[in-house]
Amino acid sequence: MPAVKSCRLVCPNNTHDPIPLPDGVTIHVGRSEATRCIDPRCSRKQLEVTADYTSGEVTVKQLGANSSALDGIELEKDRICKLPEDGIIYLLTGMYPQKVEFTYEDTPQSSDKKKTKYLENKTKDKKKESVKRPAIDSIDSHHKTKKPRKSNGEKIKEKDMPENGEADKTVEEDEEDIKKLEEKLKILKKNAADKKFAFTSDSEASQHEEKMKNLKGKEQKERKEATSSKSSSSTSSITSPSKAKKTWQLSEGPPAEETKWQQFEKLYVCTRKGVRARDKVAGFDIDGTIITTQSGKTFPTHLGDWRILYPEIPGTLKKYHENGYKIVFFTNQLGVSKGKTTIDELKTKFSSVLDKLGVPAQIFISTGGGIYRKPARGMWDFLCQRANDGIKVNISESLYVGDAAGRPEKWAAKKKKDFSCSDRLFALNIGVNFYTPEEFFMSQKAVPFSMPEFDPRAIDTTSPLLDPPNSSITSKSQEVILLVGFPACGKSFFSKYYLTPKGYVHVNRDTLGTWKKCVDMCAKSLRQGQSVVIDNTNPDKESRQRYITCAKAAKVGCRCFYFTATITQARHNERYREMIDKSHQPINDMIMNTFKSKLKVPELSEGFSEIVRVNFVPKFKDSEHEKLYKQYLLEK
Structure with a gap:
């Protein structure tokens, strides 16, 4: 046997630097900077590790109160075990893996x-x-029904690889x-x-x-x-x-030589050792699709509170990997931005999940809002453009699986309503076939689901802006135009694009601060002979009456422009603005809901000379903005 030159503990997930194990020296391994473990259940002296260079063996003894594990088998406190060179020791069962690595004297x-x-x-x-690699038909009959299909229902032609x-x-x-x-x-x-x-x-x-x-x-x-x-x-x-x-040549790339974590703004990407760039992608959500909680609660109670959702999952993933698919996970983790968890905790957790699955894969973690948060296709675009070694992904042969599918209450016995439709919408945005975990892993039949009321793909940029279509936007006579509509329904754009260039004074509470200042500005402008546009939400009769009174006092007409965008479309517009303008201050749902609760559809009896309905007909800076807008951006 060659003489041992050195020994160290290394993390298979490459989350920390190697920990040296000198000959015959007892080293304590646990919660520390060295292991990047911050879980309070892990003792600072969780394990006692000793390397013997003469025998080429490493012994491990658990000191901490909570269980460690050796190759998936839980250890007993104070019991000494041998750690083989290829063995994996977990500081906590299923978490924080460590592996022995020997270096030998060369002869x-x-x-x-x-x-x-x-x-x-x-x-x-x-x-x-x-x-030649077996075609996808080699996957057992249990999964044959889950093969990707083209939109016309024909089976996809398999390629020899x-x-x-x-x-x-x-x-x-x-x-x-x-x-x-x-x-x-x-x-x-x-x-x-x-x-x-x-x-x-x-x-x-x-x-x-x-x-x-x-x-x-x-x-x-x-x-x-x-x-x-x-x-x-x-x-x-x-x-x-x-x-x-x-x-x-570019149907598949070489395997990744090591596990690598990378950060791109609020997106984190993990490429595991052995992952190959491929032209077919099998994409999956993680929580509720691949894993669920051990505790049975909706949200995990601690970092190790997870288990594989169905026993069939590891085998199915391996078969798809063996048949030419790149396995990729896409997950929203807004809890990082909200301070409910940390990216280091997620790295540890998801690395342990991949260890359990036993298949090379990539993970994309969106930790905030914006283009990388599902259902927006930002994570998928990043994969295709920057994380697949230049190999073009074949959309028709790729697929996506997720549990956020818009299914109603009791879609199956004792099943709750899906919390959102984001996974189904993510697949729609991409253009790939979608399956729920039950359909894909368990071969269950598809169940009914609900889609959002607003479909951004149906937006027609050539439809009439006004209803009735022959209505005039401006008037030759002095007047007050009062706008009514949800935040983010297009009122400010309408004012600045159509009215202020024609000399209308723009009155807006966001600028002036209070409604009283808005009324004063309106009255002053009218006295100076100018027309005015009131660019506030003006949901109820009381708020509208203030400006109708101003118009009557100045003996000018007052028209109402009622913006017909629904609350769902307004939320979509708001999400879109967040994505294209980083300086934009987001409008929360509470403000949207407040307007909806107060809204009274305007009537001529309030004193308006005319009510014009304004349809939302967007104008886009370029084709990329239009492409983004016509994606599903809301999760529900």
Whole structure:
């Protein structure tokens, strides 16, 4: 056995720096800066860890009151256990994983073994590249009904892909690999002749030579096929051979070499070791879709209060991963912005969840509002544009699964109403097939659901602005125009775009502060011979009567422009403004609900000379703004 050079505890999730374990020195591991563990249930001296370099063993003893676990098995307090090099010790059961990592003294013989092993692995990998991965039909019949379908109901055409999940290399890349392997083989043979190094047996050299011949045969066959494909594509397709070849190469990327966490404003992205960029994505929500609470409560009571929702989940995810899908989780975690949890706690929790699932995956965590919060498609766009190694995602073959599906009360026995429709709307915004966890993992039938009353996709920018359509926005005579409508229904834009350029004085409580100052400004402007637009919400007769009285005192007419946008559309407009204007001060739901409770639809009997209904017909700065507006932005 090679001599141990050093030993350390490392986090498989890469959430903290390695913790050195000197030979024969007892180290206490627990809640500390070193482990980034802040859970109060974990003692500062949760574990006692000792490494023995002579025997190459590490012993662990639990000191803390709450259970630690070794490879999923809970430990007993004060009992000493051996921690194998490949074993995982959890500071708390299912949380804060640690792994032993030994470094050995290097010797000429061990170096030769590494080189020979590397050569074997490379040639094995080359042989595997010619093996085709099973199509999605290889998933057992329990899941066949859940295969993605195109919008016209036809099954998606499956693609042949390599068994080991790696994209096929080009002929040129194969040729280069062969040259490198030949050079290494020559060096090893020379060293063997000089008796500096040796193969483990005479047959091993011949085996390598045989594998090299097979690799060359594969390379020649692929070159021939590529030449044939190039010839046919030049006559049967308008796509150039170079572009077709590029698409073939980029169906899948190399595996991530290590787990990495990244932050982009209020978005956190975790790419786990082994994750590959792929052109098919199986997306999932986490809470209520992959996990639920152990306590049975709606919200977890502590960091470790979770369990896998259905036993079928890990196996299903692995099958989709093996059949060419990139597994990606998208989760809203507004609690971080509200101070109810921390991103470090979520990193620890979700890393433990992925350990339990046993499948390489990416996680996108939205910790605030804005474009990254579902149902807005910001997290998905980030994945496609910046977190998939440039490989284009095939929307028609991708899917999304979530529990926020707009299902009513008692959609199943003892089931509550879904808290929102955000997951279903997220999938709609993206354009992928949507399933609930019960449909996808348990093959249950789809149940009825409700959609929001406002559909932003139905907005027509060419529809009439006014009703009746022949109404005039401005008047040649001096007048007062009083606007009535929800906050964020377009009143201020209407005033500044259509009225103030025509000389109307803009009166607004947000600017002046009180309604009395607004009335004074209205009366003063009328005395000066100017027309006035009152840009307040003016929900009830009392608030409107103040300005009708001003108009009568000045002996001018008073028209009412009633904005027809509903509270749902106004909320949508408000969410949209938050996303395109970071300086915008958000309007909360309480203000919206207050207006709704006070609203009395205006009538001519109040003293108006005319009532004009104003439809919401938005104007957009560019196509990107229009695209954003026509997404579902509200969760309910």
